[in-house]
Structures are given as C-alpha cells and as structure tokens.
Amino acid sequence: MARTLTFKIFRYNPYDSDSTPFLQDYKVEETQRMNLFAALNYIRDELDPTLMFDFVCRAGICGSCGMMINGRPTLACRTLTADLPEVIELLPLPYFKMLGDLSVDTGVWFRQMEENVESWIHTQKEFDPAAEEERMDNELANKIYESERCIECGCCIAGCATANVNADFLGAAGLYRVGRFMMDPRDERDEEQWFELVSTDEGVFGCIGMMACGDVCPKDLPLLEIMAYVRRKMSAAAMTK
Amino acid sequence: MSNIYTSDVLVIGAGLAGERIAVAAAKEGLKVIILSLVPPKRSHSAAAQGGMQAALGNAAKGKGDNATVHWLDTVKGSDWGADQEVARIFADNSPIAMREMAHYGVPWNRVKGGPAEYFIKGKKVTVEEDAAKEGLITARAFGGTAKWRTCYTADGTGHSVLYTMDNMAIQLGVTVHDRMEALGLIHADGVCKGAVVRSLRNGSLSSYFARATVIATGGYGRIYGHSTNAVINEGTGVSIALDTGIIPLGNMEAVQFHPTGIVPTDILVTEGCRGDGGYLLDVDEYRFMPDYEPEKQELASRDVVSRRMKEHMLKGKGVHSPYGDHLWLDLRHLGAKHLHTKLREVYDICKYFIGIDPITELVPVRPTQHYSMGGIRVNKDGHVYNMKGLFSAGEAACWDLHGFNRLGGNSLAETIVAGMVVGKQVTAFAKANPVEVSTSLARQFEERQQKRIDALYAGSGRESVVGIKRDMAEILSDKVGIFRTGEGLKEAVAEFSKLIRRADEIKVRSTIPGRNMELTEALKLKGMVKLGFCIAAGAEARKESRGAHTRDDFPARDDAGWLNRTLARWPEGAEQPELSYEPVGTIDMPPGDRGYGGGQMIPMSISVEDYNATVDELQKKNGKHETMEPINTGLKPGLWKKEVK
Ligand SMILES: Cc1cc2nc3c(=O)[nH]c(=O)nc-3n(C[C@H](O)[C@H](O)[C@H](O)COP(=O)(O)OP(=O)(O)OC[C@H]3O[C@@H](n4cnc5c(N)ncnc54)[C@H](O)[C@@H]3O)c2cc1C
Ligand code: SF4
Ligand code: SF4
Ligand code: FES
Numbered sequence: 001m002a003r004t005l006t007f008k009i010f011r012y013n014p015y016d017s018d019s020t021p022f023l024q025d026y027k028v029e030e031t032q033r034m035n036l037f038a039a040l041n042y043i044r045d046e047l048d049p050t051l052m053f054d055f056v057c058r059a060g061i062c063g064s065c066g067m068m069i070n071g072r073p074t075l076a077c078r079t080l081t082a083d084l085p086e087v088i089e090l091l092p093l094p095y096f097k098m099l100g101d102l103s104v105d106t107g108v109w110f111r112q113m114e115e116n117v118e119s120w121i122h123t124q125k126e127f128d129p130a131a132e133e134e135r136m137d138n139e140l141a142n143k144i145y146e147s148e149r150c151i152e153c154g155c156c157i158a159g160c161a162t163a164n165v166n167a168d169f170l171g172a173a174g175l176y177r178v179g180r181f182m183m184d185p186r187d188e189r190d191e192e193q194w195f196e197l198v199s200t201d202e203g204v205f206g207c208i209g210m211m212a213c214g215d216v217c218p219k220d221l222p223l224l225e226i227m228a229y230v231r232r233k234m235s236a237a238a239m240t241k
Numbered sequence: 242m243s244n245i246y247t248s249d250v251l252v253i254g255a256g257l258a259g260e261r262i263a264v265a266a267a268k269e270g271l272k273v274i275i276l277s278l279v280p281p282k283r284s285h286s287a288a289a290q291g292g293m294q295a296a297l298g299n300a301a302k303g304k305g306d307n308a309t310v311h312w313l314d315t316v317k318g319s320d321w322g323a324d325q326e327v328a329r330i331f332a333d334n335s336p337i338a339m340r341e342m343a344h345y346g347v348p349w350n351r352v353k354g355g356p357a358e359y360f361i362k363g364k365k366v367t368v369e370e371d372a373a374k375e376g377l378i379t380a381r382a383f384g385g386t387a388k389w390r391t392c393y394t395a396d397g398t399g400h401s402v403l404y405t406m407d408n409m410a411i412q413l414g415v416t417v418h419d420r421m422e423a424l425g426l427i428h429a430d431g432v433c434k435g436a437v438v439r440s441l442r443n444g445s446l447s448s449y450f451a452r453a454t455v456i457a458t459g460g461y462g463r464i465y466g467h468s469t470n471a472v473i474n475e476g477t478g479v480s481i482a483l484d485t486g487i488i489p490l491g492n493m494e495a496v497q498f499h500p501t502g503i504v505p506t507d508i509l510v511t512e513g514c515r516g517d518g519g520y521l522l523d524v525d526e527y528r529f530m531p532d533y534e535p536e537k538q539e540l541a542s543r544d545v546v547s548r549r550m551k552e553h554m555l556k557g558k559g560v561h562s563p564y565g566d567h568l569w570l571d572l573r574h575l576g577a578k579h580l581h582t583k584l585r586e587v588y589d590i591c592k593y594f595i596g597i598d599p600i601t602e603l604v605p606v607r608p609t610q611h612y613s614m615g616g617i618r619v620n621k622d623g624h625v626y627n628m629k630g631l632f633s634a635g636e637a638a639c640w641d642l643h644g645f646n647r648l649g650g651n652s653l654a655e656t657i658v659a660g661m662v663v664g665k666q667v668t669a670f671a672k673a674n675p676v677e678v679s680t681s682l683a684r685q686f687e688e689r690q691q692k693r694i695d696a697l698y699a700g701s702g703r704e705s706v707v708g709i710k711r712d713m714a715e716i717l718s719d720k721v722g723i724f725r726t727g728e729g730l731k732e733a734v735a736e737f738s739k740l741i742r743r744a745d746e747i748k749v750r751s752t753i754p755g756r757n758m759e760l761t762e763a764l765k766l767k768g769m770v771k772l773g774f775c776i777a778a779g780a781e782a783r784k785e786s787r788g789a790h791t792r793d794d795f796p797a798r799d800d801a802g803w804l805n806r807t808l809a810r811w812p813e814g815a816e817q818p819e820l821s822y823e824p825v826g827t828i829d830m831p832p833g834d835r836g837y838g839g840g841q842m843i844p845m846s847i848s849v850e851d852y853n854a855t856v857d858e859l860q861k862k863n864g865k866h867e868t869m870e871p872i873n874t875g876l877k878p879g880l881w882k883k884e885v886k
Binding site: 054127148186 | 279280282283284285287288337339340341343344345346348349350351352353375376377378379394395397400401404408409411412417419420442443444471472473505506508509563582586589590593594595596707750751753754755756757758759762
C-alpha cells in the first residue's frame, strides 16, 4: 500500500553564478496523512539541506507556500500527497521574482500592489480615543471580512494570463482588495477616485474574465463576484461621467 | 565592508507588536525601519483565530464588564504571577486599542439586537441582545473570564488586525526589510545601538543603527518541537538579548499548553470552539470536564483545562492513535451554519489537514505547546532591563501581565496595547537621543557573527542540527511539559548541559552562496538550546506549582517562598544560565483562590505592605531602568474590591 513518491523539484540559485536551472529527483516513502510540508521538510532534513522553500504557518493561513504542484498553483502545506500521483513535480510560482528553488518574492509584489491601490481606509476623521466606536451592521462587517480573507499567496497571479503579459496588472488579488475598500463605508474615496485607479488596462479592464484565478484560489474566495462588483461600480461611474 | 543602515527607530519583528510600535513612531515623523524574517503580513500574528480581550461590555453576556473585571480575571489567570500595574495599564487601554483598530478598518463582528442563540455550559440558550447596542463591537466567551469579552472577526481576528496594521504602516511609509534575520545586537556600555542582520536572500551581513531599537520577534514555541507556533518562531530575537550577557529573561519556565492542538499536525483550533459551546470528550465519548471543573467546565483557564485533559488521559481515558493518545473535541451540535461562518478556519483546517468534517465527526485534539509567557524582561515602559535604548513588546517580551498563565485573547490584545504604550516611550526615547553610527562597532559585531559562520563551516560534524533539535524537543516535552517532577527536571538540566556543548559540534556542509538554508538553520541552533536551558533551569529551581508550572513534588502555590519572577541571564563564557529573582510587582489584590483548578496554597509570610515596600528597589537591583512615570501611577489600587462578590 505504501507508495514511494518521486519528487521532481525545480532547482536554481540565482545568487550562485554557477547555478543553472534543472529538475532534481528525490524519492520519499509516503506516510499516512503526509502533506507537502512534511514531505519537503523530510527532503531537506534527510536528503538535501540546500533545498530552498518557504513555510511559515504550515496551516494554510499565511500564504507563504504557494507553488506549482503538478502544474497547478496552490498552497503546499495543505496539499496531501494522497491526493497526488506517485510522481510529483514542484516548480516555483511563475511571474514573481525568483529567490531560489521553490522560493519566490511575493512579499515585494504585494507591497507594491498595496501602495498602488492605496490599500488603507481613506478618511478625514481623526480617531477619538474617548468616543464610542462608529456603529456598523453585523452583516456588513461579515461582508467586509469576507472580502479581506485573501492571504496574498499569489496563486491567482501566477495563474492569470493577463498578469503574465502585463507586469502592472493588479490581478485578481489587487482587484479583490479594491473591492474590499470600495464596499467599506469608512473609506471616503469617491467614485471618481476609484475610477481613476481601476478603470484602466492595469485595473479592471485588463481582466479577460477567463476565471483561472477563481479556480485556483486556495481560500475559495468569490473573486468573480467581487470583480463583477468592481466592474459594475465602474461602469456606473462611467455612465454618469 | 558591508552595508550600514540608519534610522530613528529600528524594529526587529513585523508582527502586531512590532508594527504597532512602528506606526506610533512613524506618526510622530520618525524614520522607522522594520526587519522581518518574512513579509509582515505573514508574521505569526496572522494565525490567531479567536480574538482579543477588551472590556467593552456590549454583548449581552458582557453586560457590566469593565476594565477592573478584566484586570481581576487577568491577575487570577496569572496565578498572581503578573505585575498588577502592567495588567491594569493593559486592561485600561485595551478598549481604546480595539476602537482604534475599528477606526482604521478592522471589521469587528457587531452586536445584533434581539434574541440570539448560544451554547452555554452544554445547553442551548436564547439570550436577548440589547437593541440599544446594535452595531457596536460584540464579544465571545473565552476561558477564565467572568464576562464575554473577546472581540473577534469570525475566526480570522489576527489576520484582519495584522492586515489593517500593516496597511497603516504602508500608508505611513514605514520601510520594511523583509527576509532579514537579526543575529546580534550592537551595544556598548549598556547602551544598544542597533543590530547585525543577515539577509535571507543573499546571505550578506549588514549593520543597522538607530536611536532606539525594539525586539518584537514573537514566541519561540518551536523549541518544543510539537507546537502550535509557526515554523519561524524559533526565538532568535530573544536569544540575541540573552547573548549580551547582561539582559535577563523573565519567567522562562512559564510555558502555556493549549488544550486543542489537532493530532497529528499540532495545528491549533481556537479556544473559540469551546467558547462557542464545543465539548471535550474522552475515549467513551463522555464529557469529562464538568466532573473536574463543575463551574467553568471546558472554559477554565488553559493551564487548568490542559492539566485536566492530561490527567484524564493518564487515567487511561485517552483515545489511542499511531500519533499517541488524544481526546476529542465535539463541535457537531454547533451545526453547519456556525462551522461555515464563525468557525470556518477551523472547518478548513480539519478538512484539509486531517481529512475530518467537524460537522459530522469528532476532532482529535490534545494539549500542545502554544505560548511563551516568559521573555525579555522589560519595565512598564517596555524598556529592557540593563540595556538603555532597547525596548521589547509582544510575545517576545516579559512585560508581564500574564504571569504564569495568560488568558486566551489577552496576548493578541497585549501586542497592540503594548504597541501603543511602549511605542510612545520608544518615540520619546528616540527623540531625546542621538543616532551614533560607528563603523568600528559595526565591524566588531559583524566579525563576531562572521566568526560563528566560519566556525560552523569548520565544525567537527559529530552532531547535526536536526538531531539536536529532536533531542531538545524530546527533553522539553517529556520533562518540562504540563506535569513536571523534581527528578525529571534534574535530568532535563543535566541533559541541557550536554546539549549546549553538543551544539558546538555541528558542521555546515553546503557552502553555496545566497541564503544557504543549512547555514541559516545552524546559526539559530545555539540560541534555541540556550532558551530551552533557561526554561529547564527555571523550572527545576522553582519549588512550587503556579499557573502553567506544575510540579508533582511541590503541588502547592507557595506565596511565602515563590511570589516572585525568575530572571535568567547568560554571562559571557558561561555554560549555563544564572538565575536570580525579583518581586512580581506591587500587589494590589493579595493572592487568593482562582475559583478554578483546585490546588493548595501556602500563604504569604510577610504583609502585603512589607512586600510592596521593597519592590522598586529589588527590581532596580536586577536592572530595571527608571520609568517615565514612577512606579504604581497606573495601578488604581483598591478598585477591584467593588467587583468581588
Ligand atoms: C495558532 C495561534 C493562535 C493564536 N490565537 C490567539 C488568539 O486568538 N488570541 C490571542 O490573544 N492570542 C492568540 N495567539 C497568540 C498571539 O497570536 C501571539 O502571541 C501574538 O500574535 C504575537 O505577536 P508578536 O507581534 O509578538 O509576534 P509575531 O506576530 O510572531 O511576529 C514576530 C515577528 O518577528 C519577526 N522575527 C522573528 N525573529 C526575527 C529575527 N531574528 N530578525 C528579524 N525578524 C524576526 C518575524 O518575521 C515576525 O515578523 C495565538 C497563537 C497561535 C500560535
Ligand atoms: S479572470 Fe481576470 S484576473 Fe482572473 S485569471 Fe483571468 S484575467 Fe486574470
Ligand atoms: S485572491 Fe486567493 S489566490 Fe489570490 S492571492 Fe488572495 S488568497 Fe491567493
Ligand atoms: S505555510 Fe502558511 S499557507 Fe502554507
């Protein structure tokens, strides 16, 4: 019953001038409930201490471990080997800057995106420590939370045709973030400001709507719904212009 | 020569505590650099699910709550090990901190007026939520609290709050250098000047100089091997303070085990599961907690629930599995809707990591290392003992509102409250002091790290990083775990004496340029072993049981002999930590019964007045700096008497 898995892992160290990209094979005996977090750590602990990859929470919440697993961008820590064939090919997420083997620089990309969409509440109000908080309907609070659940893993960007040809495209994650602030009444940005930000080819009109992003998002976020919401808002704004 | 960076404030750690301090300083126009092992939003704070405590009193079951009741719960929870003034500063500021986060965008769950259904102590009850409070921040139940006080955003509280905080830092233009690891502090004559840092991209060393430096590197549970902590929580930030030889770590033996780590992956499912009405069941699917704790049942404090679970398993009532014994968490009666909304992360974790559907199946759980009450000892301003210009906050620090057991929901709240309070002091200090860039100091301290690196390449190779980590984890889990014995602790200390030497026998074989994972891991090892040693030594020396520190040979809490805080230093060249003790702080509410957990108590042998008379002096003798405001100004003595029935 126990399988011997063959991992074919992309190797390349950009900081080593002698390094050239290649696929390296590792054999691993599968154990019960093994996930890729356990498997990759086993490889590094027992077979090859030079292998580079990123895990932080190992619980599917922090977004560190996105990679291409048999051709599909997803989180390694919550992928069980039992759901995969005997031969498992692991490649780094495309599009992002390569840091070594399976490790890519998603952090810098997301910070740039956040600066671009000004990912914070725009308000003229000062916080008053003595005052009661502004009231909010619980349903709305839940809706905002829902639109905030993106963990910045980058899978949707890696799987997106537009992002791969237009480096400044906000991507599904970027548009999702826009939607998050657009629906938040605490954010005072008006339609004009939003229009300027997202009614471009880098924004909502760059998206060709093939929904690769929605298929791969490991948090099952309703990307389609939110992008449609942003697009609707922008079309309405365009009409009144 | 490598790179030198300067800023007004250098913050090591981009979790909630570090970022809140960065925000405080940046708002005052200071130049801040944050260092982090990972992009800030991936810090472990993001993983907190359950929520944070603040006495807002909006929920029906939180009615009548106030900062004093919160303070009372906290001090009791700490088993009187907390600094009561710090606990007061914390409880007073926590509501402000929650509202501030609401202002900046956190979508806290809100009160919905009218009848609401909850599971309380095993029964479904209908509670009328106050319509006048509609739309204000609501709260859920957590262990060890008199009121429902834990503010939350579904079960993604840490995620929401950290994202909002990081957004604020971005808005303020705070510089972040991620994938950087601080390896040593730069200091001279008891003044901290900055840190030596290694890049986890290209492996180069740099020196950072600042007017004020902050360590906010979070917990270090990974030294236990089995831990709910993220894999990056390995304690380098705390061990670099210890490496100075003069900074003491407080109460390292106070280690929290969370009742519900899932088996086998050790991933946490939140206390909110029990807060929302989940049960613990044994091998016979019998609900055993009410037998041990009739009043609080599953919602006694964590040290107590973990102990009862272990006790019950020792009676043979655990469920056997290839991964060791465990118990069950039963969430089935909460229903699909609840598990798909308020406990969705829990649902996902069960489904993706152990293939269990909690709507229809039981979840295997057992107590798992979770939180480090101990850490870098600071005064109430967050200023580190014995080292001017160095501050610490969050889980890395021992500010000490938690004493020997922290309440669920109090640590996430601590990060942002301490961030506010300490952030103010950091800002004031940075404004009043110059930044002194010294290339010779930079060289001296970088060379120290370079020598360590060279030594690791040249090592004997008789030991391996993996092997030492494994052995250390085993010693700590078996002998310095939930139940401790005098014999076991003696053995643990003896084994650490060996481990510390074995840690010098490792060898890094791959010399590849860049991040070099093997070297990265090896560089952390000695520091981890030192922290483990401090835990074992502190536990061996403490001849009583208090909070999470439970000894079968000294089962009573001993307020005559041990109403104090352990301080562990590691003098240069020493082979083991050096322990000393200081009073816990000024006592306002005298030690008493917690109301749960049972256990004996040995009363204080001197009066509270006499105890209090020496606190300031004895703490200063141990390295406490003068505080901005004199001792006790934050205490509000006597208020608690009104709240005790
Ligand atoms: C699974 C889980 C769930 C939890 N849930 C709750 C909850 O519901 N309620 C609650 O109150 N508490 C909870 N806690 C506890 C709480 O989350 C933590 O105590 C708190 O988030 C710690 O925050 P921090 O800012 O101190 O550290 P962290 O968020 O851990 O951040 C540490 C930072 O330091 C950086 N760092 C570390 N070492 C170095 C170094 N050498 N050089 C540079 N950077 C470094 C890291 O990159 C990171 O950015 C939970 C803990 C866990 C493990
Ligand atoms: S739907 Fe749009 S954002 Fe999503 S993958 Fe396709 S082009 Fe990219
Ligand atoms: S939208 Fe989904 S896939 Fe994209 S970054 Fe966020 S969590 Fe990842
Ligand atoms: S390690 Fe955090 S999502 Fe995989």
